[in-house]
Amino acid sequence: MSQEKRKPRTKDVVPSDGGWGWAIVAGCFMVTICTRAVTRCVSIFFVEFQMHFGQDYSGTAWIHSLVDCTTMLCAPLGSFIGNRFSCRVAVILGGILASTGLVLSSFATSLEFLYLSLGVLTGVGFALSYTPAISMVGAYFSERKALAFGIAMSGSGIGTFVLAPVVQLLIDYYSWRGALLILGGFVSNLCVCGALLRPIVLKEDEDEACPLARDSECGFKVPTEKEALQTKMDSERCSSSSSSSSSCSVAYQSCLQSLQEYNFLLMPDFLVLAGSFLFLANGCSLPFVYLVPYALDVGVNHHQAAFLMSILGIVDIVGNITFGWLTDRRWLKRHRTLCYMFALGMEGLCCLFIPLLRTFALLVPFSVLYGYFDGAYVALIPVVTSDVVGTSQLSSALGVAYFLHAIPYLLSPPIGGWLVDTTGSYTATFFLSGFSLIASSLLLFTAAVVRRCQRRHPHPRHGDANGTQAAPTEDPCCKSKQADFYSIKNKDMMITNTPAPTS
Template identity: 25%
Template sequence: MSKLMLTIVVSNMTAMKRERTPDRWVPIALDGGWGYMVILGSFAIHVIADGIVYAFGVMAKALMETFQVSNAQVSIIVSLLVGITLASGPVASGVTNKYGCRITTIVGAFIASIGLFAASFATNIYYVMVFAGAVTGVGFGFIYCPAIVIVTMYFEKYRALATGIAVCGAGVGTAIFSPLQEWIISNYSWQAALRINAGFTMLCILAGLTFAPLEFMPVWDKKEGELDEEVEETVSETKMVSDLKDDAETKSLLEVGKIVRPAISHQDISLQHDNGLVKRTISTSSGLNKDRSKNVTESSGYLDIKDVFYQGSVTHLPEYQKEGEKFRSVHSLHSRTASHGAADLKKVGFEEDEKQLVSQSTDAGVKEQSGFMKAINKYTDLSLLQDPIFILFAVSNFFTSVGFNAPMAFLVSHGVRLGLTNENASLIMSAWGICNTVGRVVFGLISDMKFPFKGGDNLARNRLWIYNISLIVNGLVTGFSFLFTDFYGIIFFGAFIGLSISSYVCLTSVILVDLIGVDKLTNGFGMLLLFQGIATFVGPPLAGIIADATDSYNWAFFMCGTCIAISGAMLFGVSFLQRKLNRVPEIATGKAKDIMLH
């Protein structure tokens, strides 16, 4: 038996030498090419999905009139729609990680369309809550995650510009859908508006089809000579184990399950005791050892890449500058389908069998989870709750989210109460959308600029202060909504809060990396979505209750503004915590403006 075992090991090691298995796989960020179609698809999704959500204030007014319900009741629809969209982030990420961006988007668009269409047949407000709120929220949650992930995967050097263009679709969609919804409701009905929204949402399926699987490039850490030494050493050690098989001490060593030789690189070669026999376990599928092209195509597993939610350009991250191609790499891919076109590229997926060994683990007994559960666990790892800096940022996000969504739900009704026509009131949200789009571009530019004063080259601090100040100013203006009473005043009000709140949308992931590092970004981003989702369940209903109790939206806006201003002011404590914890970040050197110009 020992000779047979030795023969097997030598044979397999020789095969590995003949065709080396890559140590890692690096996504090929195209920074162009089909990536432009990916941007277009993501932009279209943001136009449709965000346009429907942000323009829901027009629909809310019509629902209140039809069902004779209060602000608090109709606001539950908004809180469910947005809250479930955010809270479903971990599940959506798991599906994206397992099945890829294209399939997840298509499934999400189908679910959201069903929810909107079914809500058009509602006979009471609770029916609308379930379908337009909860069901559509799940669908949009499945759409949003891949719409962001796919852009960050296709772009590396020009990622800031690419993601900026894609997410600007939210402001464009708000500017378009708000007056469009009002026109449909005025000329037809709110039921027709919901059905048309369902039709628009189905178009997200076409947008999702642009999310083509991405190619991964194999990377080897060891040179050919080093690999030869590894092979010879492994064979030599295996022969020694074979010769000593009858030795009592060796038997004792094997019986306690100790590993004779740890795994090397991607090919997990481990010797472990099982029923008195020594077995060789290989973590990779044999598919990669067969004939294949230089690169492979990957449609899933994206969330295993540490910078997948980072919307800035990774080439300026200190980690990227230190690690190079290893920064965005993954370690274990296995063949899943046949050839791909003329290039005979093979689609591969991450190891999903929990019985297979983790390829980089030195513990041969450690098992790898499925792509679905791995993403969810990474998203919801509670260890970050022990980090005071992250807790401060998460609580700030909670307060921002409490005040963020309610104004959009009630601005149109507020305008009508001030004496505006329905058509003019819908223009408030159009102004909000246009200025929000401008704000995302402006904040994206200035947040990566050095300023001409002492300490102005600290980009992380610059970003944080810009973020903080914009939230404080937004909160103050929102809280003093009673100062804007005529048509031009309320249009300016909507435009300004749309402009100033855009920092919250476009800088959150970048600041999160500044605070906790890119290695914890996926976990941190997932936890933030949970905080934001819970806050959204609270914010709009609370604002609705205040509006009903005071018979005025001004006090509801005052509550929202107070929460937003507090969320910005409290983050000035980050610098104190960083000094106390000795975690002052490195000063980055990149400029988004340079990226925009190339």
């Protein structure tokens, strides 16, 4: 039997669009249940916390706000750990922290204790698990990426639909302390989900790690194994002369690697997308918070008002999956960003029409439309982000994207409540939500129009006085690689050909 060392089985260099990728989707599906669905179910404990600790609604409501805000605020930390170690490590560590936070919350003696255990510790655990799991789906899928993201992220709606009555039953039978303890055990399944996230090395990652891998396409000779070994020996001989310069070089390379992970922050397209996320986060949470109070205010009974939220959650799942499948079709794949803008705009228009809907029969179509387009844009957020920054930087970009959601998630519900208290109606609150969502869509649409105009009327480059462009030259990427290679080779030749000093 051959004694040669074998490489690990994690060297798939192209997304397979299937195979183990569906196990990744299943793992991410469970992660969204254990994070986003559990976060929504925290509101079920409000009345229990309020009665046990004798606090008002505003003080108790901070628990849910802290969980949601911390999850989004610490999303870049999850991306950082996933990039430095692996997504598997990040999700397992997040599962341990989140489960510990829920178990400790079952022994809470004050509301402040819950702020730290449930709001901060559990929120950090959710942050470490959520973003890396989503980015792994993008690494395993290319052709059916939108469908895979839609299925994975539908766990939020399905989990809310299933967990909400289960959590209420647990509270009835075991009190809120027992329910939190059992919920902590359930969330520990994040560690199992993390074990499913087998790392994969993408072809673009390999090319970035070894830029000369693609140089054969550029028309010049790639260095042979002997030349590469000689260059390595020469560089090691030169570097061994000074330990201080070597340590500086290592520090420089580490710093350069960190900068490369976030170089998308300088991309104009991503900056526009980030601005769109700010408007989106400011408007998307208000209907979920104020739909039931508005329905009760216009005379809808409690059971029908709660049923509106159930409709919204169920249709949200349909939007996740069907819109993801539609945008993977060949005739729509090139226009996924346009579909994303359409979903945002339609969701905003639905919010603008809410003040005209004052009966249960009229609010049902709103719940259906808003829920569908909400699920549609949620499924497309990682897809659109991946189209802008690439798959290799998706984890870091999603961390920044969800980080931008944190402050609006924390502040928009209180602002909406202040508008209700000031005006005496919900009209201004829903208008704020609608205009924010429409502004998010219009910002992306304006950037797309500007980009299209620039492509149709490009500026003259290195041409004659009449603006005629010069003939195309060599690929600058290949040219720079060729120059770098020959500069290294010439430097090595100078080192090896330097005559010995004479006595």
